[in-house]
Structure formats: structure tokens, C-alpha cells
Amino acid sequence: MVSFDSFKPTDGAGPIYVQIVRHIKSEIAAGRTENGDELPSRRVLSALLGINPNTIQKAYRILEDEGIINSHAGAKSYVTVSPELMEALKAELAESELLSSVTALKKVGLTKAEAMELFEKLWERR
Amino acid sequence: MVSFDSFKPTDGAGPIYVQIVRHIKSEIAAGRTENGDELPSRRVLSALLGINPNTIQKAYRILEDEGIINSHAGAKSYVTVSPELMEALKAELAESELLSSVTALKKVGLTKAEAMELFEKLWERR
DNA sequence: CTAACTGTATTATATCAGTAGTACGGTTGT
DNA sequence: ACAACCGTACTACTGATATAATACAGTTAG
Numbered sequence A, B: 001m002v003s004f005d006s007f008k009p010t011d012g013a014g015p016i017y018v019q020i021v022r023h024i025k026s027e028i029a030a031g032r033t034e035n036g037d038e039l040p041s042r043r044v045l046s047a048l049l050g051i052n053p054n055t056i057q058k059a060y061r062i063l064e065d066e067g068i069i070n071s072h073a074g075a076k077s078y079v080t081v082s083p084e085l086m087e088a089l090k091a092e093l094a095e096s097e098l099l100s101s102v103t104a105l106k107k108v109g110l111t112k113a114e115a116m117e118l119f120e121k122l123w124e125r126r
Numbered sequence C: 001c002t003a004a005c006t007g008t009a010t011t012a013t014a015t016c017a018g019t020a021g022t023a024c025g026g027t028t029g030t
Numbered sequence D: 001a002c003a004a005c006c007g008t009a010c011t012a013c014t015g016a017t018a019t020a021a022t023a024c025a026g027t028t029a030g
Helices: A016-029 A042-049 A053-065 A083-108 A112-124 B016-029 B042-049 B053-065 B083-108 B112-124
Strands: none
Touching: A016 A053, A016 A083, A016 B083, A042 A053, A083 B016, A083 B083, A083 B112, A112 B083, A112 B112, B016 B053, B016 B083, B042 B053
16 A cells, blocks of 8 residues: 655645655655555545545546556556656656756855765755 | 846746745855845836736745845835845755755655765766 | 445635736936 | 836736535445
């Protein structure tokens, strides 16, 4: 079963349905979710997260259009990812996350050394 | 005059007025904009960026509330920042940018070494 | 079989971001 | 003084996001 333990929709981090899509992709990329894993039903997850079923459906629909999950009327939904897709997701998420930071930091005038020092410091911090 | 040469409102990067606020803070943090610099008028900037004057007004209003710019009815608007505020902005922007990346990358399961290697690679890329 | 669950679809409502148009009064250069 | 700017304010409209309340048909376990 795909986990939503550490997931809370955050204000100011874009639409909730996009956050759900990203979370599931992230779970797959991290290897915490494998091919064939079951997804929580729309109703169950909406109750768990305290949001509307339609918002969940919107997220699941996007994932199905991208071929990451599989849904059939009446039956449960499952994750359907190949190892190659998993690696691709990992690279896609990591690069898109870092690229925006790099461009922003360059714009502020930080040197590479300054940026990497700060990056390491933040990584160690918990 | 505060420059908007390298600024284009980007889809999927949040509200336009927030992007404008961040851009001006970024210009100040990078030292490309100093205390006393003039801002483009609402009408001029809206025409330049191809967006509505009200959207510019919303951004300028936020900056004024934060004490970063100064507006008086009828007169031009100017940047009003102390050296200390400039340093604070730089630290604030850099840390907030990197922190979200670090947490996202940790969630995907990257090690510190992998993350820093990717970070350096993206920094070199132009 | 059938009851309980599943995915899917529809309609209505509320809020927010952004656009569009207009208006008013203050400042400034000539 | 006066024209050309400026900041400010207001209303109305659109589209996207999210909620709410149903409804219907397919599946699956007891």
C-alpha cells in the first residue's frame, strides 16, 4: 500500500492535487513504493487527508494518464512502474528541484563555493 | 532604475505578483539595485511585462508593507534598504531556496554525496 | 447472491489570482 | 499654471482550485 504517513498538503506549495502527484512520484523514486503496490481508494485517502474526493481523483487521473498507476471501474488502483521509469522519475525530480535553486542562487550573486557550503550545511541540519 | 531585463513571469512558478516581489528582492540581494534606486511606474512596468497594472500594484504594495520600497501618491517609487537589510535578504532568499530542495532530495533517497555531485554539475551547466 | 466497496461522472458553490476598465487626486517639469 | 505623469482605489469579469452532494455501474469478499 502506498504510504501517505509523512504527507501534509502545504499552503503556498501549489495546488493540492499537484502535491499528491509529486508525493506519489517521490515515493516511487525513493523505492518506498514498488510496481504492483495498492493505492488507497479515493474515498479513504480523502478522509485521511481531510480533503475532497474530487481532488484525489484529479491527482490519480493525472498519474494514470502518465502511465504510472492503473485504474478500472469498481476495482482497486495499483502502481504500474518499470525499473527504468523509476530511475527516470528519480532523475526528473532531483534535477527539477535543484535546477530552480541553482538559477535562483546564481541570480542572487552567490559563488559556487558559497552555494555548496550552504547546501552542505542545510543538508546536515535536521 | 531597477532592472527587469532578465525577468519573465513563468507559468507554474506561483502567482506573478509573488515572482515580481522575489525578483526585486533578488536584485537588491545581488547588489544590482541600491538604496535610493527608482522603480518603474506601475503603468510602465505593466506594459513592459505585458501584464495588468493591478498585478504590479499588488507586488509593490507587499514590498512597501515590508519597508523595502517607498511610495507616495503622485510621486515615483524608490527602493529604501539598509546594508543590513540587504544582507538579510540575501540570506533569506538563499536559505529558503535551498531548504526546499534539500528536503525534497532527501525524500527521494539521495545521499549527500549524490546530491552535491548533481548540484555541482547543474551549477556548471549553462 | 448480495452487501460493501470501488472508480467514475455530474452539477453547484466559494474563493482566489489575474485581467480589464475607469476614476480620482497628488507631484513634477516646462 | 498646466499638461503629463504618478500612485491609489474601485467594480466587474474570467479561469483555476477546491468543496459539496449525489448518482451510477463494476468488483469483490463473505
